[in-house]
Amino acid sequence: MFDFRSLEVVHWDYWQRFSLPLDTNIVTVVGPNGSGKTTLLDALRTLLTIDCAGNRDYKSYLRHNGQPFAWLRARVGNLPGPSGERPFFPLMDREVTLACRIQKKGGEWTRQYAVLGGDVTVEEIEQRNDFMGLREYRVRLEGAGLSQAIRRVLTLEQGATDKLCQLPPKQLLDLVFDVFGDKAVLDDYQRARNEQMEAERELHGLEQQLSLIGVSLQEAEARSRSYQEWTDLNQERVSLVADVLPRTELAEIAASVRGARPPLNGVKRRLIDLARQDTALTGQLEALDAHEARLRIEQNDADAARQATQRSLDAARAALAQNELVIGQEGRLRQMVAAQDGADHEELANIARDARAKVRALQDEETTLRQELGTLTGKLAAWRSGRRYTPEFEAAFRRALDDAGIRHSMLSEIVEITQARWQPAVEAVLASYRHVVLLDDPRDREKAWKISEAMRYKHFVVPDRAPAEKPMMGSLHEVVEFSAAPPDWLLRNLDRIKRVEDTGEGARLPRDQDWITPQGYFRERRGGRYLGVDDMYFGSAARERQLRDGEARLQDIEARLRAITDERKVASAQANDAEAILRGANASSQLADRADEFNEAREQRPHLQEDVQRTADTHAAADRYFENVREKRTKNSNDRDNAAREQVAVRRQQVEAERQHQQMRGDQLERLKAFRAKRVHVPLAKRTRAAMAELHETFQSPAEVRREIEKNERRLKEGHFETDASVLSLRDKLAADHEGLKSDLDKRRIHLERAGRITQEARGAYIQVLRNTVRRYAKNLKVLAELAGIGVDVDLPELSNDDLALASAALHVRFEFDKKGWIGMDDGEASGGQQVMKSLLLLVALMRDEDRPGGFVFIDEPFAHLDIFNIDKVGAFLKATRAQYILTTPATHNVNVFQPSELTLVTSKRRPGATWAQPLAVLRRRAEVA
Numbered sequence: 001m002f003d004f005r006s007l008e009v010v011h012w013d014y015w016q017r018f019s020l021p022l023d024t025n026i027v028t029v030v031g032p033n034g035s036g037k038t039t040l041l042d043a044l045r046t047l048l049t050i051d052c053a054g055n056r057d058y059k060s061y062l063r064h065n066g067q068p069f070a071w072l073r074a075r076v077g078n079l080p081g082p083s084g085e086r087p088f089f090p091l092m093d094r095e096v097t098l099a100c101r102i103q104k105k106g107g108e109w110t111r112q113y114a115v116l117g118g119d120v121t122v123e124e125i126e127q128r129n130d131f132m133g134l135r136e137y138r139v140r141l142e143g144a145g146l147s148q149a150i151r152r153v154l155t156l157e158q159g160a161t162d163k164l165c166q167l168p169p170k171q172l173l174d175l176v177f178d179v180f181g182d183k184a185v186l187d188d189y190q191r192a193r194n195e196q197m198e199a200e201r202e203l204h205g206l207e208q209q210l211s212l213i214g215v216s217l218q219e220a221e222a223r224s225r226s227y228q229e230w231t232d233l234n235q236e237r238v239s240l241v242a243d244v245l246p247r248t249e250l251a252e253i254a255a256s257v258r259g260a261r262p263p264l265n266g267v268k269r270r271l272i273d274l275a276r277q278d279t280a281l282t283g284q285l286e287a288l289d290a291h292e293a294r295l296r297i298e299q300n301d302a303d304a305a306r307q308a309t310q311r312s313l314d315a316a317r318a319a320l321a322q323n324e325l326v327i328g329q330e331g332r333l334r335q336m337v338a339a340q341d342g343a344d345h346e347e348l349a350n351i352a353r354d355a356r357a358k359v360r361a362l363q364d365e366e367t368t369l370r371q372e373l374g375t376l377t378g379k380l381a382a383w384r385s386g387r388r389y390t391p392e393f394e395a396a397f398r399r400a401l402d403d404a405g406i407r408h409s410m411l412s413e414i415v416e417i418t419q420a421r422w423q424p425a426v427e428a429v430l431a432s433y434r435h436v437v438l439l440d441d442p443r444d445r446e447k448a449w450k451i452s453e454a455m456r457y458k459h460f461v462v463p464d465r466a467p468a469e470k471p472m473m474g475s476l477h478e479v480v481e482f483s484a485a486p487p488d489w490l491l492r493n494l495d496r497i498k499r500v501e502d503t504g505e506g507a508r509l510p511r512d513q514d515w516i517t518p519q520g521y522f523r524e525r526r527g528g529r530y531l532g533v534d535d536m537y538f539g540s541a542a543r544e545r546q547l548r549d550g551e552a553r554l555q556d557i558e559a560r561l562r563a564i565t566d567e568r569k570v571a572s573a574q575a576n577d578a579e580a581i582l583r584g585a586n587a588s589s590q591l592a593d594r595a596d597e598f599n600e601a602r603e604q605r606p607h608l609q610e611d612v613q614r615t616a617d618t619h620a621a622a623d624r625y626f627e628n629v630r631e632k633r634t635k636n637s638n639d640r641d642n643a644a645r646e647q648v649a650v651r652r653q654q655v656e657a658e659r660q661h662q663q664m665r666g667d668q669l670e671r672l673k674a675f676r677a678k679r680v681h682v683p684l685a686k687r688t689r690a691a692m693a694e695l696h697e698t699f700q701s702p703a704e705v706r707r708e709i710e711k712n713e714r715r716l717k718e719g720h721f722e723t724d725a726s727v728l729s730l731r732d733k734l735a736a737d738h739e740g741l742k743s744d745l746d747k748r749r750i751h752l753e754r755a756g757r758i759t760q761e762a763r764g765a766y767i768q769v770l771r772n773t774v775r776r777y778a779k780n781l782k783v784l785a786e787l788a789g790i791g792v793d794v795d796l797p798e799l800s801n802d803d804l805a806l807a808s809a810a811l812h813v814r815f816e817f818d819k820k821g822w823i824g825m826d827d828g829e830a831s832g833g834q835q836v837m838k839s840l841l842l843l844v845a846l847m848r849d850e851d852r853p854g855g856f857v858f859i860d861e862p863f864a865h866l867d868i869f870n871i872d873k874v875g876a877f878l879k880a881t882r883a884q885y886i887l888t889t890p891a892t893h894n895v896n897v898f899q900p901s902e903l904t905l906v907t908s909k910r911r912p913g914a915t916w917a918q919p920l921a922v923l924r925r926r927a928e929v930a
Contacts, residue, residue, distance in 0.1 A: 002087045002144050003884040005095060010122060011266065013039050013061040014910050016920035022074075024242070024888070024902035029888045031907030031918075040907070044886065047072040047100050048146060049113075049138050059109050062102060065916070069925065071122045072100040078117075087144035094115035095171030099125045165838035166826040173797060174778050175771065176811060186806065188771075196756050206745055213738045220731040222721045226892070230721035237712045250682050250703045253675045260668050267661045268511065273652045281647040288640040295633040302626040309619035316611040323608050326601040355575035357893060362568045364721040369564075376554055394435050396890050397457045411462075414484040417539040422479045422499065426428035428531035429497065430518035430538055433490070435459040462487045474498055476516060503528070515730070577640040577868050598764035642764055705907050718734040769801050774811065780845035781813065789836060791816030813842070 004022040009015050013036065020040075027857035029037045039061065040816050042052040051056060062070050078088050078096045088096045097120040101112045112131035120128075132140070156418045169174065178185060390398070394410075401408050411433055436459055439448055452461050466488035471477035477494035500506040506515040506523055516522045520532035777792035785792035795812040798805065814822045817834050823836065906921035 002078060002096070002146075005075040005077060005885070007040075007044065007075075007809070008067075008071070008073040008122065009043055009046075010073075011062070011065055012070050012072065013064055013069040014915075014917040014920065015039075016065075016916040021903060021907055021922060021924070022884075022921055024924075025884050026901045027294040027884070027905060029041060029887045029905045029907060030890070032888060032909060033667070034066045035909045038921075039906055040905070040920070041886065041888065043072055045075070046140060047098060049134060055627060058102065058111070062104075062109060067102045070102045072102075074098045075119050079424065088115060088117075088140065089143075091115070091117040095119055097125070101126070101131065107392075115140050134451035140393045160403050165835055165842060168826070169812045170808075172534050172813070172825070172842070173774070173809055173811035176773065192755075196752060197747070199412070199752050199755075203745065206741065206748070210738065210741050210745060211865070213734060213741060217731070217738050220734050223727040224731040226720075226722040227725065230298075230716070230723055233712055233716050233721075237709060237716070241709060245702060245705045245776060246678065246682055247692070250675070250678045252702055253671055253678060254692075257668065257671050257675055257756070260664060260671065264668060266663045267657055267664060270300040271654065271657050271661060274650050277650045278647060278654065281643055281650060284642065285641050285647065286813050287635060288643060291636050291638060292633070295629065295636055299626070300358055300627045301632050302622070302629045306619070306622040309615065309622040313612070313619045314734045315610065316615045320605075320608040320612050320851050323605050326597060327605065330598040330601075352575050358571040359568055359575065362564045362571065364827065366561060366564050366568075369561055370484055372560075373554070373557050376438040376550055376557070391435075393457070397452070397455055400451050400455060401448060404451060405680055406444045406451075408436050408444075408448070409440065409484065410437060411486070412492075412538050414482050414486060416481045416483065417479060418481055419479045421540070423515045423536060424532055425476065425518055426480060427501070427533050427536050427538060428522060429516065434537050436463060436487075437461045438484070438487070439463045464488065466491060471495060497522075505906040573697055608772070645732070751860050767799050771796075777811075777845055781841055784841050784844055785815075788841065790837060790841065791822070792841070793820075805816070 003207045005017055005021065006021050008017070008019040009018045017035070025278050029040055031037050039054055042056060043056070044063075045052055046058040052060070075095050075097055078091060080086050085776070086092060095118060097114070097116045097118065099114040099116070099120075099122070103110055111134060113134065113136075114128075115137070116125065116128070116130065173492055192354050216824035246436050298420065309915075398408070398410075411430075411614075412435075415426075415430070436455075437448070437452075437464065439445060442463040442465075445461075448461050448463070451457075456590050464487065465485040467485050468482045468491060471480075475495045476497040477491060478662075479499070480494060496514050498506075498509065498518055500509070500514055500515045502517055503521060503523075506517065506528075509515055513527070514522075514524045516531075520530060522529060522531045549684055686758055750842040774796055778796060781792050781794060793814040793816075795814075797809040797811055799809055800806075813825055815834070816822050817837075822835075826835075902925045906923065908918050908921075
């Protein structure tokens, strides 16, 4: 870093021309306020291309004297640094001249700069005319060590140097970054981020525009599809009517012609077969008729022989029976003879009386059973035919209704119970409705009721009926089905009754709920009672059970009738025998008188038995022969009847086949005519087998084509279609705009993402530079604090690549004076001198550069508001830093302010009436003798 050796000004403010020595480390510029101390510093700043203090600029100093030009020339050092390189290389002189010429051209002030080796005067510089521009000049100064940090420090305004410690930690960090040039980079990054955010907003706007175009495109596509659908439907309708329908009709006629040929041929073949069968059956009938005549004669002969043997058998049996009667009489007479001896007439009278009473009781029982058998036989006839048995009063009433032409049915005929377990419950509820009559036509009610009144029919005659709807869940109606419409009141009654397993479950139901158990215990609003019945009447299960019970009862009655017959015979014999004894018959005399008759009967008995056996065998043989002949005749008659019926059927089939053949033949001729007429309207290329097969895969029949045509026309009529062809052009334009905007958005999005990524990565990489800057500044603070004998502690901020972290980062610095404890930058615990020392440390640390030691600093009034002790401390600190300081101080300060200064420049105000101000006075400290 270079230092100043001297300064020459020409026409700068109110100074005409003079030169000042600046060849010491500490130069103090002293003078009253307004005497030009800051003017001198601004001259140095202008020469170094640094902005002037406050709101001034270099032009402000040139407008006062009215001169068209001004010069600023400084002689600076060009000594090699630690690395051996000179600041103004390739100039190798020990000193270098820096010059700035300011001229007024065309009403504007322009600056020109020069860097020359050695001590070159203003006249020589102008003569050489070796000037450079501002940009090149600044590059040369930066190469000489005038870094951006030093430039920013040199621009601090008057009074700001002793107030750095009052800055908040965030502003202090911003100042550090600003001085070292990092804030501009961060601002550039932030500006890039802002531009990216603006680009994102713009991109979002374009995306919304793309979305709107997409909505319009979807609408246009929907309209285009509607138009295309409308076009396709019209084309399809034309194709179906003009092409498909005639072809399918032709194909159907051709298929019907082909399909009719086999049946027509089959009918012809059947006619031939039927004629052949008729001829064969005619011959068969003639043969059967001839055989029938022969069998009739043979059967008559066999019947006559059978009757003759029957008469012989009857005569033999009569003779044997008469013989048995005579033998039986002999046995009874003998029993009577044996019984008369010591017979008890009172006992015989009792036996006769009891036997006759038993006979009468058995006759009464037989009469009762035969009456029951007659009724049971009628019931069984109905049950066996699957019908319900009808009592006489019901049958009579139904006959009267039928005679009056009143169509009706019984309730029991339409009821079917689906669950056998609930049959007793349903029977119990419907027991009083067994004979309810249901009228088919409600208009017959008046006539039916009149007949019911006349016949005193005690059961309901119902004219109004309602269809059975879905039953209530869990009701008795749920297990009953009706084959016809029942009365509405019956449905409501069944729906109202709930099925329960037992009375306990029913007791838990609400009081207003009717219920019934499977056994028939019923509960209603009046209370509970058992309604079970002994027989069943409704449904197929009831008829089956009645049939079974009736068959069993029939068998019991028949068995009892047979037993009664046997018992009556025994009782009658006992009565007859007892009565005969009581009458006192002379059995002994009868035996004597009829002894020959009884002997002859016993002798004839074997012969009569042989006659019966012989005539029975003969009759059996005759009867078998007759049955054999009768069976042959029956079989022949059946065969003849079957053949006759078969011939009738064959001839009926012949008539039907002939009629069918004529009809089918006529239909086939009509189809052929229709085929030839339709074929003219169908091109040959579309009548090929392949074309027809392809068409058949799509449409099976003309009816299907007509349905498709009707469906097509209905859609065209009822649908809302777009009929304007311009929607296609609009759709294509919107699609092109949408695709173009989408492509542009994709490119922009990629570019934005890449730029954002690059910016983020670059800033992330630059974070390390920021960390180095902070560490460098902290190191400078600590080095300077050691020189000043002050303790310094720096809390380095956490710097990361994040907007919030960078925005909230701050630099916290603490100081320790005289081992009295750590204090902050501006916490109110430091004295005025300590505040100045803190500010100086913070200031000098901003411009300190280890790589280029030395350098210079402009400090405007650093000793303001300091006491003598603190002035001395500040002076000692300035001496210890080994940098060149150009200080300003008012003339009113203590003389201690000059203690560190080796060169003092004294300014004075311009005298009244004088054009130019007096040059600065120069005071140089005498060198101490060792």
